[in-house]
Amino acid sequence: MRKLIIAALCLLILPVVALKAQESPKIVTYQLENGLTVILKEDHNQPKVFGGVITKAGAKDDPDDATGMAHYQEHMLFKGTQTLGTTDWEKEKPHIDRIFELYDQLGQTKNDSTRKEIQAEINKESLAAGKYAILNETSFLINAIGGTGLNAGTGPDQTVYYNQFPPNQMEKWLDLYAERFYNPVFRSFQSELETVYEEKNMYDDQFFTGLFEAFNKRFFKAHPYGQRSIIGTTDDLKNPSLTKMYQFFHDLYRPNNMALILVGDFNTEEIKPLIAAKFNKWEKGDVPEHKVYKEEPFNGREFFKVRMSPIPLGAIGYRAPSSGSDDELVWDMTMKVLINNMETGLLDQLMVNNEMLLTTAVNIPYQDYGETVFIFVPGFFKSLKKAENKILDKIEMLKKGDFSDEIVDNIKAEMYKSYQLELESVENQAINLAYTFSQGLDPFSVYERPAKIKAVSKQDIIDIANKYLTDNRLVMYSKMGFPKKDKLEKPGYEPVVSNTNAKSPYREKFEKINSTPYEIKPIDLTEKVQKVEVFPKVTLRRGDNPMNDIAEINMQFNKGQAHDMMLMYATSAMNNAFPEGMSLQKFKEAMGATNCSYSFYSAESTTGIKIKGPENKLPEAYELINSLLENPVISKDRIKQMYKEERISRRMEKTEPDMIASGLYNYLLFGEKSQYIDRLPAKDIKKLDPEKLIDIFKDALQYQSDIFYVGNKSASDVSEELKQNCLFLTNVKYEGKGFELEPIKTFAKNxxxxxxxxxxxxxxxxxxxxxxxxxxxxxxxxxxxxxxxxxxxxxxxxxxxxxxxxxxxxxxxxxxxxxxxxxxxxxxxxxxxxxxxxxxxxxxxxxxxxxxxxxxxxxxxxxxxxxxxxxxxxxxxxxxxxxxxxxxxxxxxxxxxxxxxxxxxxxxxxxxxxxxxxxxxxxxxxxxxxxxxxxxxxxxxxxxxxxxxxxxxxxxxx
Missing domain, CATH: 3.30.830.10 (Metalloenzyme, LuxS/M16 peptidase-like)
Incomplete structure (x- = not known):
């Protein structure tokens, strides 16, 4: 449930990831003659490059009478240019120009019959223009060079276009990205508008979209962050203006308002001349100042109620530091004192102690204002007011400094680990560098973050908490209800079919650009993976970590839910089990002190234990896990909590269309063995015997085990540590159950x-x-x-x-x-x-x-x-x-x-x-x-x- 809500919110904002300094990061930043910022970061750990273009133009820049403009612009910039995506621009242009005029007329027309006549003429001109269009040629060319993950994202403050590609295709990628933002043509506008409608429909079917928008409308009473959604209103989507869209592009898609970002396997000095040669053709221009919107502080506790969710929930919102502000770093740490991955935060205690089904905090550092929202789900028939007070009590403890010095040290270590893991991904590195550009920060600042984290004191956290977590806040209660949704009519126009067999003038040129040959070398597992038998039927596979000191180990046992569906409940309960003689809170704190994360899980064919953390701390984590498995305790309160969580999950299964469809599809594949059918009735979950769940879990740990380790220690050293600290591995005695899954049902007819x-x-x-x-x-x-x-x-x-x-x-x-x-x-x-x-x-x-x-x-x-x-x-x-x-x-x-x-x-x-x-x-x-x-x-x-x-x-x- 907590992951579901956090994931839903993360789709609505640009992620901000904590980074940590490394020694002399090889990062180069400069500007071309036209003002385009270039940020280059070499990373030779994998044969790939992540490239992107970002502009400081987001949904907050939409014209007041044309919401959704930035997002729709994003869609249109996949449609080509005067040489890309067309067989003959001169012949296509008159029809595109006429479509511009017709949409301007449509926006001024209220009469339904006249609107239909205009739309019919737009369709006629679109069909005529379509005779010359080559839709998706941009995607076609990206695919041809082996590019993957082609996408874009519109945020409130910026828009990003990106994909990953092989390093030997660098020149072609640079050429294509330089072209796609140069004299773009907004072709196929009518059909793409319907696609945007469908995107809006998709989000509208997710309850959290409407709930988030309702909350933000009251959180930001003046600013576009709350007064309009990124995708735009239904009315504005029905009355788009190509003229206004082109003006939006002309004003904000200027090189002096944009950046090119590349991270990966390349030589900086070799590609700098290519970048200059290809991107200097973009024309510099005057960029209008962003509008300034003033938000007044909340007047004490501002409160409202809605019925917009399938479960009762509440939210408490506070003004927070904006992105890039001096307070942002300490605020991030302050939030981790409340909620963190180690589950040792003050708000985490409400879940660990079974006082709340969900408590989480979502921090959204927009460029102009920051927003932090605490979301809580007390459970069915529980008081939202009492739940709110529990959240406020924990916030008061934070403000008074009623938390340990150790938790601050552990948070610093956790942030160090997060940084190290971020550096393993060229994509995440590029996202962070894009973030620095959009916020006007020095790209090197992300590498200075760890030193700044180290300098933060407990008093700094207390001070920042008192500065922002005041009595001025916005509170929302949502009870069960389903608001009415906007209805969009099915279009009545004829589809445009483009020239899929044709080549544009640009493609003819593109295909003549040479690519450097690249030889794919086989991975020799006898060299890369060391295999050791730790105990009979327990095999360790060891791989090297060439980048950092964050090791991970995954112990898989070959018995899973396909062999015993009760393992889904056993592993869930074990994640909140604790050793006899120690409370769950103390056990979480002990694991947190090692800065190692852990989880018990089960899949179709396996049950597993996963641990990740600093290499030198893994033996301590092994020892704690071993003590847990020697005498585990699962409280009866935890069983009650599992029942409540499952009730909420199943309530959402009844209301969320995607979940219903998933259930129906699984039924077709597996019949009564579907994961949605082959499970306990919710009412039976509260009757589960903790001791029986422990026995089920321990039984799975007796089956053949494959252990996967990545780190810097030798296979023999890891094997010895496991022998000393993971005595539960000596219980393995059965052959594995195998990896064959339930056969898929066979259908003989439609x-x-x-x-x-x-x-x-x-x-x-x-x-x-x-x-x-x-x-x-x-x-x-x-x-x-x-x-x-x-x-x-x-x-x-x-x-x-x-x-x-x-x-x-x-x-x-x-x-x-x-x-x-x-x-x-x-x-x-x-x-x-x-x-x-x-x-x-x-x-x-x-x-x-x-x-x-x-x-x-x-x-x-x-x-x-x-x-x-x-x-x-x-x-x-x-x-x-x-x-x-x-x-x-x-x-x-x-x-x-x-x-x-x-x-x-x-x-x-x-x-x-x-x-x-x-x-x-x-x-x-x-x-x-x-x-x-x-x-x-x-x-x-x-x-x-x-x-x-x-x-x-x-x-x-x-």
Whole structure:
């Protein structure tokens, strides 16, 4: 529950990650002649580069009468330029110009019939312009160089465009990114607007979106942070202005307001001339000052109530330091005194002691103002007011300094660990450097953070808490309720189909840019992984950590939920168990003192213990875990808490469309063995016997164990430490249960399973086709098919459903390769579409399956993508020990990548067609659909298979 809410909020804000200094970081920052800031950070630990462009233009800069502009601009900057994404700009331009004029007229027109006439003319001009458009050419070219993760994000204060790519494709990547922001053309505007509608529908179906917006509307009474959402209002989305959008781009997408950021495997001096040659063509310009919005302090406790959530919850909001302010660092530490990953904070105690189902704090350091929100869920039939008072009591303890000096030291150590882990990722490093630019900070400042953290005292924390956590605050109570949602009508215009076979003038030039050859070297596991038998049936696989002193160990035992579903409850309870003679709070504090995180978990085939922390502290953590497992105690209060948490989780399963769809899909795959059915009724959870749960967990620890360790100690040293400190490993005596999973149900005919949810704005549609088990030699062809059929914006599914017809924001399909060669494979697809578009989207998807369009001209791009992306997909050092077991499970006796690369090169389009005809074309398609029946042509569903109406209780155990 806590992770769900934090994850939901993280989607709404740009993440801010704590960094820590290292010795002389090789970071270079400078400006081009046109004012473009360039930030370069070499990192040669992996053969990949993460590149991005950021502009200091966000949702707060939207015109007052055109909300959502920054976000929509983000979408349009994937559509090409005067030379990219078009076969003939001079012929396309008159139609684009006319579309600009028509949208300006539409915004001034209130009469419905006149609006429809204008929209029809817009569609006519869009079709005419579409004769010259090459949609998704940007994505196509990124794929051709092996680029992955192509995306963008609009925040309140900035917008970022990014992806990852192989280092030998640097010149092509620089050339493409320099082009895509130079004379952009906002083509395919009408259809992309429908895609934005679908994105809005998707967020509107998530209860936390509306709740967060309602809270922020009162938190920021003047500022756009609260007065308008990033995606924009329905009214403004219905009346977009291309003229205003172009002006937005002209004003704010200036090089002197932007930065290019590259982190990864490159030579700085070699690429600096390339950057200058390609990006200096951007024209410098005057950037308007950001508007200033003044927010007054809250007047004491300002309070409001809503009914907008499937569970009762509360929120307390305080003004906090803005991003980049002098107080921000100490404030971050202050929040960790309340809530931290070690679960030793003052608010953590409310959960550890079973006084609250959820307490968490979300810190949002916007550029102009900061916001910190404490969210709490007391449980059903519990007083929100009493829960609020408990939160305030803990805040008062913080302000009085009623916490130990040790917790401050432990927080500093935790932040050090976070920094070290951040440096392992080129993506996270780039995000942090982008953050410094957007906030006007020196990029080197992120590396000075640890020294500043070390200097923070307990008194500094007390002072900052008293400065911001005053009596002035905003409080919200939300009881159960489901607010009315805006309705958007299905468009009535003809879809624009672009020239997918054509090449733009830019692409002709792009393909002539040379790329440096790159040889993929096999990973020699006999060199990279040391294997030691610690005890009989206990095998240690050891991999090296070349970057830092943060080690991790994962002990897996080969018995999982597929063998005993009670393990899900046993491992959950064990995460709040404590050794006999010690309280849970004291045990958490003892683990916190080691700065090692720990968790017990169970999956389908395994039960595990994971520990991560400083190398020199791991033996202490082993000893604590061993003492816990010798005489574990699970309190009866913890069982009651598990019951309450499960009730809330299952309440959300009843109301959240995505969860209902997941339950229905799992039912189709596994029937009564679905994870949502093969579980205890909630009422039985409160009857669980703590001792029985301990026995179930301990029993799993008697099965064959694979231990995966990454660190700096030798395999023999680690083995010796385990022998001395993890005596529970001596209990291993049984052979493993195996890694075969529950067989997937077989369907001989087309069937449609439907659950009605009248609150859904979107239909959630899953489909699947049974498949045979996968042979290792088939994998390269499967990967090629996946790229052709469902591969991002260049795949058939997303192009046909989203890009050409605007039926969805999210859609995809994939032939899923199991992680164990003996398990069933499956082809599955997904689309989320406005309920009244369900039949239209299904018709398109079914058409792709039954009569796959053949575009052999894409084959070279697919081969290039597979070969080039293989460079960046090697994975980091922490995954090396796992490859030893994974490759064996897949049927390989050595690194398969070099052989796969050769196989990619020898593939042809006929191979994909033959695979499709054998595996997909004539097979039964089974559909899982959740949506509002009154908006769906239920009779129309029957043409896709025998219709079976299900209810929630059919696919979920309550």
């Amino acid at each position: 069937e449609v399973f439907f659950i009605n949810n009248e609150r859904s704005k979107q239909s959630k549609l899953f489909l699947f086709i049974n498949q045979d088990k996968v042979k290792p030699e088939e994998i390269p062809l499967i990967e090629a098919f996946n790229m052709y059929f469902g591969g991002s914006f260049s795949g058939l599914v997303l192009q046909e459903i989203r890009e050409y017809r605007s039926m969805a924001y999210s859609a995809g399909a994939r032939f899923d390769i199991p992680e164990y060669k003996g398990n069933d494979a499956v082809f599955f697809g997904y689309v989320g579409t406005q309920c009244d578009k369900t039949i239209d989207a299904l018709e398109i998807f079914n058409g792709l399956i039954r009569d796959m369009p053949q575009k052999p001209e894409r084959m070279q791009m697919i081969k290039d993508y597979l070969v080039n992306s293989a460079i960046t997909k090697r994975g980091g050092f922490r995954g090396i020990p796992w490859k030893d077991r994974y490759w064996g499970h897949m049927g390989f006796d050595s690194d398969p990548v070099p052989q796969k690369v050769e196989a990619y090169k020898n593939l042809n389009f006929e191979d994909i067609v033959k695979f499709y005809e054998q595996k997909i074309k004539e097979k039964a398609v089974v559909i899982a659909l959740v949506g509002a029946s009154e908006q769906i042509d239920m009779e129309g569903l029957k043409q896709y298979g025998e219709l079976q109406i299900k209810e929630w209780k059919d696919v979920f155990t309550e």
